[in-house]
Amino acid sequence: MKRLYHIFLIFNMPHPRISMKPNAIIIGAGPAGISAAIYLVRAGFPVTVVYRDMGALGKTDKIENFYGFPEPVSGPDLFNRGIEQAKRLGVTFIQDEVVGLVWEDKMTAVTQSGSYPGDVIVLATGAARIAPKIDGLKELEGRGVSYCAICDAFFYRGKDVGVIGAGDYAKHEAITLAATSRNVTIFTMGKAAEFTDLPSNVHVETRPLIRLNGTESLESVELDDHAILPIAGIFVAVGIAGSADFARKIGAQTDGVRIVTDDNNATTLPGLYACGDCTGGMLQVAKAVYEGARAATHAVKYLRTL
Numbered sequence: 173m174k175r176l177y178h179i180f181l182i183f184n185m186p187h188p189r190i191s192m193k194p195n196a197i198i199i200g201a202g203p204a205g206i207s208a209a210i211y212l213v214r215a216g217f218p219v220t221v222v223y224r225d226m227g228a229l230g231k232t233d234k235i236e237n238f239y240g241f242p243e244p245v246s247g248p249d250l251f252n253r254g255i256e257q258a259k260r261l262g263v264t265f266i267q268d269e270v271v272g273l274v275w276e277d278k279m280t281a282v283t284q285s286g287s288y289p290g291d292v293i294v295l296a297t298g299a300a301r302i303a304p305k306i307d308g309l310k311e312l313e314g315r316g317v318s319y320c321a322i323c324d325a326f327f328y329r330g331k332d333v334g335v336i337g338a339g340d341y342a343k344h345e346a347i348t349l350a351a352t353s354r355n356v357t358i359f360t361m362g363k364a365a366e367f368t369d370l371p372s373n374v375h376v377e378t379r380p381l382i383r384l385n386g387t388e389s390l391e392s393v394e395l396d397d398h399a400i401l402p403i404a405g406i407f408v409a410v411g412i413a414g415s416a417d418f419a420r421k422i423g424a425q426t427d428g429v430r431i432v433t434d435d436n437n438a439t440t441l442p443g444l445y446a447c448g449d450c451t452g453g454m455l456q457v458a459k460a461v462y463e464g465a466r467a468a469t470h471a472v473k474y475l476r477t478l
């Protein structure tokens with residue numbers, strides 16, 4: 173009888189696909205990401221924020237032009253208040269660095285240790301990174317210099333390529349390239365980086381790059397001791413990946429380091445939103461909070477259609 177009852181329960185369990193609520197993943201826990209998280213969670217959707225650190229607020233001593241603070245508030249204090257507020261409302265936080273955005277079953281944010289699929293993904297990683305100052309880098313952009321391994325690896329099949337960077341993001345780009353290129357050199361620009369579990373065709377070079385050479389396209393790189401290494405492609409992955417890198421990788425339109433969004437902060441890909449400093453314009457907390465709210469309001473409408 174007990175057994176029959178268990179069989180009855182199994183057959184009457186709700187189908188996981190039908191019962192699961194669509195969810196949102198937010199990359200970044202600054203004013204834009206937290207504002208988006210608050211609007212989404214209060215609309216009844218499960219929200220996970222994946223963030224690395226305090227972003228711009230971590231570098232801000234005092235803010236005295238944001239609504240509601242009679243006395244100046246420190247950046248870290250404002251950051252922590254945002255996290256507390258969102259946690260109280262039920263937002264989940266994961267502290268980890270996102271290194272890629274891919275299509276699996278759904279759009280998925282990938283870190284070195286996990287992956288976070290979302291029916292909606294909100295990019296809120298703050299202002300874009302600054303490209304390293306190396307002679308020839310700007311001039312050879314699009315002709316051997318790339319910012320996206322998954323987008324451009326195809327053009328360098330069987331060739332020797334390099335990655336500039338010393339962190340998880342550089343490692344991720346190198347591993348992507350290793351699958352199709354002959355050799356991949358990670359140029360750490362003088363930083364002592366300890367990479368583990370690299371494919372056998374990935375090497376690490378700590379001598380700084382000083383120049384990229386080539387006329388029609390990249391032909392070689394020059395190191396600070398004037399050694400020349402022939403190389404067909406160089407991929408910039410300095411520091412951590414930002415929103416524009418993710419948008420580009422998954423096929424959303426970007427304009428330089430800025431993500432192209434419409435009046436709802438929607439990108440050119442359905443379900444992908446961007447807000448805050450990463451969309452350019454005024455780099456201020458008030459604008460980041462506004463855009464986070466606007467992105468989430470539209471994302472809620474989108475999630476309700478799923």
Ligand SMILES: Cc1cc2nc3c(=O)[nH]c(=O)nc-3n(C[C@H](O)[C@H](O)[C@H](O)COP(=O)(O)OP(=O)(O)OC[C@H]3O[C@@H](n4cnc5c(N)ncnc54)[C@H](O)[C@@H]3O)c2cc1C
Pocket residue numbers: 199200201202203204205222223224225226227228229231232233234235236237238268269270271296297298299412413414415447448449450454455456457458460
């Ligand atoms: C020195 C300084 C002073 C400032 N003073 C003022 C001021 O007085 N008034 C004012 O209004 N504004 C000020 N600003 C600007 C303000 O801090 C920003 O406009 C605002 O923080 C932008 O919010 P955001 O959410 O877009 O980005 P950020 O606050 O930069 O947050 C970005 C978030 O994304 C995360 N992130 C980034 N990349 C990844 C990744 N790959 N994986 C996971 N997480 C990632 C970061 O860790 C962070 O949590 C100042 C900025 C600076 C630097």
